[in-house]
Structures are given as structure tokens and as C-alpha cells.
Amino acid sequence: MTDAPARDYVSGALAPVRDEVTVTDLAVTGSLPADLAGRYVRNGPNPIDADPATQHWFTGAGMVHGVRLRDGRAEWYRNRFVRATDPPDAAVNTNVCRLGGRTFALVEAGTQPVELTYELESLGTNAFDGTLEGAYTAHPHTDPRTGLIHAVTYHWVEEAVRHVVNDGARVVREEVIPVGGRPMVHDCALTGSSVLLFDLPVTFDLDDAMAGAPFPYHWDAERPARVGVLPLDGGADAVRWVEVPPCYVFHPMNAHDLPDGRVEVVVCRWERMFDRDRLGPNEGTLRLERWVLDPATGRSSTEVLDDRFQEFPRVDERRTGTPTRYGWTSGLEEPGAVHAPLFHHDLAAGTVAVVDFGPTSAAQEFVFVPADPSPAAPEDDGWLLGLVSDRAEGTTDLVVLAAGDPAAGPVARVHLPGRVPDGFHGNWFADPA
Numbered sequence: 001m002t003d004a005p006a007r008d009y010v011s012g013a014l015a016p017v018r019d020e021v022t023v024t025d026l027a028v029t030g031s032l033p034a035d036l037a038g039r040y041v042r043n044g045p046n047p048i049d050a051d052p053a054t055q056h057w058f059t060g061a062g063m064v065h066g067v068r069l070r071d072g073r074a075e076w077y078r079n080r081f082v083r084a085t086d087p088p089d090a091a092v093n094t095n096v097c098r099l100g101g102r103t104f105a106l107v108e109a110g111t112q113p114v115e116l117t118y119e120l121e122s123l124g125t126n127a128f129d130g131t132l133e134g135a136y137t138a139h140p141h142t143d144p145r146t147g148l149i150h151a152v153t154y155h156w157v158e159e160a161v162r163h164v165v166n167d168g169a170r171v172v173r174e175e176v177i178p179v180g181g182r183p184m185v186h187d188c189a190l191t192g193s194s195v196l197l198f199d200l201p202v203t204f205d206l207d208d209a210m211a212g213a214p215f216p217y218h219w220d221a222e223r224p225a226r227v228g229v230l231p232l233d234g235g236a237d238a239v240r241w242v243e244v245p246p247c248y249v250f251h252p253m254n255a256h257d258l259p260d261g262r263v264e265v266v267v268c269r270w271e272r273m274f275d276r277d278r279l280g281p282n283e284g285t286l287r288l289e290r291w292v293l294d295p296a297t298g299r300s301s302t303e304v305l306d307d308r309f310q311e312f313p314r315v316d317e318r319r320t321g322t323p324t325r326y327g328w329t330s331g332l333e334e335p336g337a338v339h340a341p342l343f344h345h346d347l348a349a350g351t352v353a354v355v356d357f358g359p360t361s362a363a364q365e366f367v368f369v370p371a372d373p374s375p376a377a378p379e380d381d382g383w384l385l386g387l388v389s390d391r392a393e394g395t396t397d398l399v400v401l402a403a404g405d406p407a408a409g410p411v412a413r414v415h416l417p418g419r420v421p422d423g424f425h426g427n428w429f430a431d432p433a
């Protein structure tokens with residue numbers, strides 16, 4: 001598919017819900033694994049009273065949707081607006097993560113995290129108790145070897161990105177990396193030794209910002225595309241830049257070091273971003289690719305793994321920065337379509353199993369939850385949790401799949417009390433043992 005027709009980001013699957021509700025003892029089809037004790041929580045934009053002609057997908061008011069599971073029961077569903085206190089109208093709508101045992105709603109580009117209670121009520125903006133100096137990101141990654149949490153952040157006020165390292169909810173390192181421009185950097189990847197900086201040609205547009213554009217980042221044909229390889233404990237002078245073909249990447253699936261010093265990373269690669277359609281991702285091809293980056297030469301090679309539209313890649317995050325065999329992505333609907341399966345990638349075998357939820361159903365992001373939390377447990381021993389919406393029925397279920405054989409169909413479906421608008425990212429927060 002090439003350029004798609006214009007669309008808006010406030011109707012259909014993205015239409016907001018008005019009410020915050022609490023419903024207990026939800027209906028379940030199938031059998032919820034008794035070991036799942038905790039919360040599945042997902043964040044996303046809920047663009048109340050937005051103008052479809054001007055609403056950017058990324059700027060709708062944040063709303064979290066959560067389901068608590070315990071003893072084979074779905075104890076509650078709650079949806080709550082994410083309420084920032086500084087500034088009070090900020091949209092904190094992209095992810096919800098746990099740092100140091102605390103729950104934070106997260107967004108990139110400047111607005112700081114909002115801490116949430118267990119029941120998803122907002123406690124207000126919290127810059128990690130004042131330890132965060134700059135902006136944060138929606139995509140922190142925990143290094144399983146050290147437990148430290150790495151992020152790459154950006155803010156239009158500086159021609160730089162920052163490498164931010166947290167020990168739990170406390171920032172312990174914040175390294176400014178000048179990049180000679182103001183790129184939008186949605187996510188990063190860890191390789192084991194390094195963090196990858198995605199400096200790609202979508203940059204801040206001052207003129208549009210002055211004119212009031214809600215998210216003034218656009219395709220910048222003048223800016224080369226490159227990935228920085230930064231040692232985890234390195235300063236700005238330690239970055240080695242590697243050229244890549246012009247494109248945009250919101251999300252890497254995972255990355256790792258190769259024995260010869262090169263770096264492998266699997267990404268969902270968009271051909272183009274925010275060029276003609278400046279309100280949301282809607283241009284050109286989107287496919288899964290494997291890139292090999294050579295920091296010694298500054299050159300890269302790319303290989304298409306799957307040319308179907310897909311996004312929201314996840315892996316077994318106990319293996320972040322190491323070779324992973326399995327990865328999961330959600331099919332991304334083409335405008336006007338309703339059918340979006342889940343893809344179960346076996347990267348070692350080069351095969352993909354398609355998990356089809358039916359002709360009017362669409363899968364959102366699925367997250368892997370290990371059955372056995374020990375680091376050595378097999379990477380497909382566990383469950384996949386995610387939301388599936390039936391466009392025809394206007395309903396949404398929290399679906400549980402067996403990670404080893406997701407194509408066998410749902411182990412359980414928790415029927416939510418209402419439609420959940422398509423959103424961005426969610427995670428499973430196991431209750432403390």
C-alpha cells in the first residue's frame with residue numbers, strides 16, 4: 001500500500017468515551033490462569049470535544065483502562081482520565097509503566113510523568129520526586145542484567161536528546177547528547193552494551209509551533225537518518241553514528257550486540273511520517289525489518305522480515321538486549337478496514353503465525369507475561385494479554401492467549417463493560433508476591 005486517503009483521529013475506533021466507570025466481577029469466557037494476579041493497564045488518547053479537522057492523534061487527553069485479575073477472576077475494570085497538574089491540560093496518553101513499584105502514566109516531548117494509584121486515580125505530575133531535570137519518554141526499558149531503567153528523551157528547547165537512567169523511580173544519570181537539531185525520538189533500544197538513539201528525519205517545526213500546531217513535528221527531507229550507538233555508561237563523545245535509509249521508527253522490537261562489534265535491531269519501519277498527513281501516522285509502507293548496524297564503519301544493512309502493516313512490537317522483556325526468538329506485533333489497520341490480527345513471529349525459524357480474532361475484530365498491543373518469572377524460564381512460557389475490539393459490536397475484550405501457541409485462540413476473554421478506544425501502550429503489573 002502507498003499513501004492512504006485522509007482520515008481523522010477522533011472518530012470510529014478512536015472515538016472517545018465520556019464516562020469514568022468502575023465495574024466489578026466481570027464476565028469471562030474461557031478460563032483465566034489462576035496465577036495471573038495483578039493489573040493489566042493501557043493508556044491512550046481520549047480526544048473529548050476535539051475538532052476532527054485539526055486533532056493530532058498524539059494530543060488527545062490521556063485515559064487509562066485497567067483490569068484487575070486474581071484467583072481466576074476479573075475483579076474490576078476501571079477507566080480514568082490521566083490528570084496532569086503541571087500544566088493541567090497536558091495529555092499524558094502514551095504508556096503506563098511501573099518504576100520502583102510505583103505506577104506512572106508517561107508521554108514524550110516534555111510533559112513529565114503522572115503518578116497513579118493502584119486504582120488508577122491521578123496523583124498529579126511527578127518528575128520522579130524532583131530527580132528528573134528534563135523531559136521523559138513513554139518508552140523506558142529495563143536492562144535485565146542491572147535492573148536499571150534506560151530512556152532516551154527529547155524536548156524542543158534543546159538541540160539534543162538525553163539518555164536518562166533510573167534506579168526505580170529515581171533518576172541516577174541524565175546525559176545530554178547534542179544532535180544538531182530537534183528530532184522526535186519516540187523510543188530507544190538496548191543491546192546489552194549500548195543504548196540506540198534513533199535520530200530520524202522527523203523534526204520540530206518552529207513556524208508551525210508558533211502558528212499553534214498541537215504537535216509540530218514533521219518530515220524533514222534535509223535531515224539524514226541515523227542511529228547512534230551509545231555505551232550505557234558513555235557520554236556524548238562516545239556515540240558512534242550509523243547511517244540508515246530515510247524512514248521513521250516509533251518502535252524497535254529488540255536489539256543485541258553481535259560478536260564482531262556490530263549491532264542487530266528489529267524495527268517497525270515507516271517509509272515516511274508526518275509529511276502530507278501531519279495529524280497522525282498515515283503515509284507510505286510500514287513493515288518489520290532487521291537492521292545490522294556497524295559502528296566501526298558507520299554503515300548499515302537492512303532486510304525485510306514481513307511487509308505487512310504492523311506495529312506495537314513486544315518481546316519477553318526479561319530478554320531485552322539479548323537475542324530473542326519470539327516477538328509479537330499487532331496488524332495495523334488500513335484506513336476504513338476493521339481487520340487487524342496479531343502476528344506471532346518466530347525470528348529464528350523465519351515464520352509468522354497469524355492470530356485472527358474474526359472479520360470485524362482488531363487486535364491492539366499485546367504484552368508478554370511470563371508464567372515463571374525466573375530469568376531462565378523459556379521465552380514463550382507464559383501468556384499474551386491485550387485488548388481486542390469488535391468494530392461491528394462496539395465491544396472490547398481483554399484477551400489472554402498462550403504465548404507458546406497463540407494461534408490456538410484465546411484462553412480467556414474478559415468482557416469489558418464498554419468499548420475501549422484504540423490506544424497506545426499497556427503493561428501487566430503483577431501484584432507483589
Ligand SMILES: [Fe+2]
Nearest residue numbers: 138186250425
Ligand atoms: Fe510508542
